[in-house]
Amino acid sequence: MRIAMLLIRVMLGITFIAYGSQMVFSGFGEPMAMMTKLGFPAFFGILLGLFEFIGGILLVLGVLTNYVSVGIIVVMLGALFYIHIHQGYIASQYVITLIVMSIAVILSNSWKKLYKYIKALNP
Numbered sequence: 001m002r003i004a005m006l007l008i009r010v011m012l013g014i015t016f017i018a019y020g021s022q023m024v025f026s027g028f029g030e031p032m033a034m035m036t037k038l039g040f041p042a043f044f045g046i047l048l049g050l051f052e053f054i055g056g057i058l059l060v061l062g063v064l065t066n067y068v069s070v071g072i073i074v075v076m077l078g079a080l081f082y083i084h085i086h087q088g089y090i091a092s093q094y095v096i097t098l099i100v101m102s103i104a105v106i107l108s109n110s111w112k113k114l115y116k117y118i119k120a121l122n123p
Contacts, residue, residue, distance in 0.1 A: 001108075005104065005105070005108040008101050008104055008105060009059055009060075009062065009065060009105050009108075010059070010060055011101075012056075012059055012069075012072070012098065012101045012102065012105065013055075013056045013057065013058070013059030013060035013061075014056065014060060015056070015098070016052045016053070016055055016056030016059065016072065017052075017053060017056035017057060017060065018056075019052050019056075020049055020050070020051070020052030020053025020054070020055070020056055021053055022049075023045070023048065023049025023052065023053070024049050024050065024053045028045055028046045028049055030045075031044075031045030031046070031048050031049050032045035032046065033045070035048070038082055038083075048075065051071060051075065052075070055068040055071055055072065059105070065105055065106075065109055066105070066106050066109050066110075069102040069103075069105045069106045070102075070106065072098065072099075072102045073099055073102045073103065076095050076098050076099045076102070077099065079095050080092055080095045080096065080099070
């Protein structure tokens with residue numbers, strides 16, 4: 001189970017490093033234009049790129065994984081409801097998969113902590 005969750009967490013991190021690096025190293029022009037087109041301030045594009053890139057690195061390293069996963073869920077829900085939802089399930093399934101992977105990372109960390117508490121209470 002631990003190896004499976006490690007693979008999910010690392011793959012999720014690599015995915016977001018890839019997407020974030022496209023935004024970070026291309027000068028943020030595209031994400032800023034996209035955010036403006038969606039009615040958000042342009043600097044949200046910069047925040048999005050930085051979050052995806054740095055968050056991906058943190059996931060691969062296993063640092064602050066719950067917080068990063070919650071952030072990914074928020075970002076992907078935004079992508080789902082603002083961009084993909086009108087295209088149907090087939091076009092949205094990648095975003096949905098990333099959301100489910102993030103939920104799995106959160107649950108695996110939560111269960112680890114809960115297991116430690118239960119084990120400490122029942123020696």
